[in-house]
Amino acid sequence: MTAPTTVTTADRPLGLLRAHGAPSARVRIVAWVLLLVLGSLAVVTVVTWQLLIRATDARMDTALRTEIEEFTALTASGRSPADGAPFASVDQVLRTAITYNLARPNEKFLGYLDGVFRYQSRQQSPVLLAGDPGFARLAGSVPAPVEARYESAAGEVRYIAVPVTLAGDPARGVIVVAYFADQERSAADDAALLMVAAGAVTAVLAAVAAWLVAGRILRPVRDVADTARAITETDLSARIHAGADTRDELGALVRAVNAMLDRVEDGARAQRRFVDDAGHELRTPITIVRGHLEVVDVDDPADVRAAVTLVDDELERMNRIVSDLLVLAKAEQPEFVHPAPTDVPALLEETLRKASGLADRQWALVGAGEPLVADLDAQRVTQALLVLADNAAHHTVPGDRIVLGAAADTSTVRLRVADTGTGVAPADRERIFARFARGSGSARRSEGAGLGLAIAGAIAGAHGGHVEVSDGVGTGLPGQSGPGATFTLVLPLRADHEVP
Structure with a gap:
């Protein structure tokens, strides 16, 4: 009988679903917490937004009345503030009132004479109210002060229209103070959007916290389940120890699991055969592709051999990428890279041949003519250089130049990819190597997730090196x-290889 295996909670994660497909208790706890948090945030956001809207409307109404009071005070004396002479006409009153008052953003002053538009403030507005006949009919010839709203092409307009008369002048004028309400409320809308974004972050943090707390609460049950799963996979002859007190719920669970182990022992061998077959089938697609490529028969054998070699190399590299995705976060482990003596000029030439298909650019290779051997993982370094070349292609346009090169001293080899593109701001040169980060000044966006430079940095770090960023060759x-x-990969040359 195989010795029993002790399993802790860290050995296996708790599944999101129970055996019959229903959500686990941990998931349900997180779901309820999220529901409460999102509901609360929704209520707070809506209430806050409504309060901001109401405050903005009240501020607009107050400003409208204040402007009318300022117009009244300006013209109450009957004399022009410019020269102190009495106003000669209603037209002069309108012109003076609008000229001597400065409109705020989203505010507009208009003057009408006998129902016809005459003057307006210089402040830019979303739409031209002066040319709106519907607004002119409502506000241009009112017999008494009017405070109302109007739906324009730019949304709601809140306005006050006040008639203007002058003794000795039969003309009738109207001064209108208007606010573009929707534009004035945009600050409240922006605040609501900011609250939604902050709420989303809060919900994520709450979900993470709930997940961790629920895990601690459910840990005893999880320990039993994990132990049962480990016994099922490693030693079906062993049983779970019930402990001194077997009268509680955990004791009943242990007895049920031990009885289950008796029933499933006979099916263990079939399960292992299934796992072996599944592993074999997962490898079959790549094996089939290689088999077909190896028997390709076309007119030019040399081209066929070159194509087969290239495709086979790329398939192998892709297979390693898929296999290593789970350990990219542990890139310092030795198995992440497999250094071997590598002909650096040949590696650069091969990389340039592959990279030249990424985009229509002026590709070039410089500084790689002299022999140079370094202890590198050729496939990983090729991957990093292609990542940097692809990054350069996405930040250049046809006609720009992308250059690959190499240099070495007594301890390091420097493999660089330089371009004549938009460049990287100095403030971004460290941040862009973080996962999902992008340059703040970049106008172009790659189709990737923003992991390319992080992968290049991980590959350099796994070699004991790093990536440097400097100005390009523009x-x-x-x-x-x-x-x-x-972008320069600075990698150790290794002690057993000297610079030629």
């Missing part, structure tokens, strides 16, 4: 997008 010539950027 010189300001026509056809170049900017100064560009240079």
